[in-house]
Amino acid sequence: MITNDIEIRNLTELLKKRNLNTHKGDYGTIGIIGGSNGMEGSLLLAARAAIKIGAGKVLVGFTQNTTPFNIDFMQPELMLRTAYNLLKVDDITRIHTWVIGCGMGKNHQSINILNKAINKINNQFIVLDADALNIIAQNNLNLQESTNTLIITPHPKEAARLLKCTTLEIQSNRIQAAIELTKKYNSWTILKGYRTIVCSPENKILVSKNGNPGLASAGTGDVLAGMIGSLLTQSISIEQALPGAVWLHGAAAEYLANNNNGPIGMTASELPEAARKIRNQLCYN
Numbered sequence: 001m002i003t004n005d006i007e008i009r010n011l012t013e014l015l016k017k018r019n020l021n022t023h024k025g026d027y028g029t030i031g032i033i034g035g036s037n038g039m040e041g042s043l044l045l046a047a048r049a050a051i052k053i054g055a056g057k058v059l060v061g062f063t064q065n066t067t068p069f070n071i072d073f074m075q076p077e078l079m080l081r082t083a084y085n086l087l088k089v090d091d092i093t094r095i096h097t098w099v100i101g102c103g104m105g106k107n108h109q110s111i112n113i114l115n116k117a118i119n120k121i122n123n124q125f126i127v128l129d130a131d132a133l134n135i136i137a138q139n140n141l142n143l144q145e146s147t148n149t150l151i152i153t154p155h156p157k158e159a160a161r162l163l164k165c166t167t168l169e170i171q172s173n174r175i176q177a178a179i180e181l182t183k184k185y186n187s188w189t190i191l192k193g194y195r196t197i198v199c200s201p202e203n204k205i206l207v208s209k210n211g212n213p214g215l216a217s218a219g220t221g222d223v224l225a226g227m228i229g230s231l232l233t234q235s236i237s238i239e240q241a242l243p244g245a246v247w248l249h250g251a252a253a254e255y256l257a258n259n260n261n262g263p264i265g266m267t268a269s270e271l272p273e274a275a276r277k278i279r280n281q282l283c284y285n
C-alpha cells in the first residue's frame with residue numbers, strides 16, 4: 001500500500017488569494033447539526049471554526065425542540081436554528097455542505113434527525129462526526145445508497161464501534177481500518193488520532209505529520225469537523241479540502257504551542273483563529 005504524507009505544498013487550492021470582485025455567495029453555505037442539551041458547546045466550536053476558516057454563511061441546527069439561545073454573542077455571524085428547521089425546504093435547498101454529529105446525542109430525537117437528514121439531503125457533501133457515527137454504529141444504518149458524498153471522521157473508539165471491533169485492533173493497523181471503513185460506508189474516511197489518516201474511496205492514503213498533544217483535549221475534533229465542512233463549502237476539491245483541513249488543524253496546534261499557548265492547556269476554542277492566521281499568511285505573504 002502506497003501512502004503519502006500530507007504536505008501543504010501539494011494543497012495549492014487552499015493557498016489562492018480571493019478575487020477582489022467577490023461576494024459571500026462565492027464561499028458557500030454550510031449547515032451544522034448537533035448540540036443536544038448539555039453539548040451545545042460542541043456545535044458552536046464546529047460552527048465558529050467553519051466561519052473563521054472562510055465559509056460564506058454558517059447555519060447552526062440544534063438537536064433540540066427549541067434553540068437553547070438565539071445568538072452566539074462570541075460569534076454573532078452564526079445563524080442559530082433547530083435542526084428540524086434547517087431540514088425544512090427553505091433552508092435545506094440553500095445549504096451546500098453539511099456537518100452532522102457534533103454533540104448530537106444519541107436519543108430518539110437525535111436518531112430521528114439523522115435519519116431525516118440522510119434521507120432528505122441529496123447530492124451534497126455530508127461530514128458525519130461524533131454521535132452521528134455512534135448512532136450509525138448502534139443502529140447498523142446502511143449508507144451505501146446515499147446520493148451524497150459522505151465523509152466520516154471517527155476517532156479510534158468511534159471507528160471500533162463502526163467496525164464492531166476493539167480500539168486496540170483499530171490502532172494496531174490504522175490504514176487497514178481506514179480502508180475497511182471507507183468500503184463499509186461508501187465514504188471518504190478521516191481516521192483521527194496521532195498521525196491522522198485520510199482515505200479516499202479509491203483507497204488513496206494520506207497521513208498527517210503535524211499537530212501535537214495539545215490536540216488531546218475536548219472539542220478539538222468538533223473544530224476539525226467544522227474546518228472540513230468549511231473548506232468543502234468554499235468549493236475546494238475534496239482531494240484537497242480533507243487533507244487541507246487536517247493540515248491546518250495540526251498547524252494551528254503547532255502555532256499555539258510555539259507561542260507558549262500549549263501543548264499543555266491548549267483549548268479547542270483557540271484553534272480557529274490560529275488556523276485563520278496561518279491560511280492568510282500562506283495566501284497573502
Ligand SMILES: NC(=O)C1=CN([C@@H]2O[C@H](COP(=O)(O)OP(=O)(O)OC[C@H]3O[C@@H](n4cnc5c(N)ncnc54)[C@H](O)[C@@H]3O)[C@@H](O)[C@H]2O)[C@@H](O)CC1
Pocket residue numbers: 038039040041042043101102103104105130131155156157158167192193194218219220221222
Ligand atoms: N463541549 C462539548 O459539548 C463537547 C462535546 N463532545 C461530544 O461528546 C460526545 C461524546 O464524544 P467523546 O469523543 O467525548 O466520547 P467517546 O466515548 O466517543 O470517546 C472518548 C474515548 O475514546 C477513546 N479515544 C479517543 N481518541 C482516541 C485515540 N486517539 N486513541 C485511543 N483511544 C481514543 C478514549 O478512550 C476516549 O476516552 C460527542 O457527541 C462529541 O461531539 C466532545 O466533542 C467534547 C466537547
Ligand SMILES: Nc1ncnc2c1ncn2[C@@H]1O[C@H](COP(=O)(O)OP(=O)(O)O)[C@@H](O)[C@H]1O
Pocket residue numbers: 130155192193194195196210211212213214215216217218219220221222223224249
Ligand atoms: N497526540 C495527538 N497528535 C496529533 N493530533 C491529535 C493528538 N491527539 C488528538 N489529536 C487530534 O485531535 C482531534 C481530537 O478529536 P476527537 O477525539 O474527535 O475530540 P472531541 O470529540 O473531543 O472533539 C483529532 O483531530 C485528533 O487527530
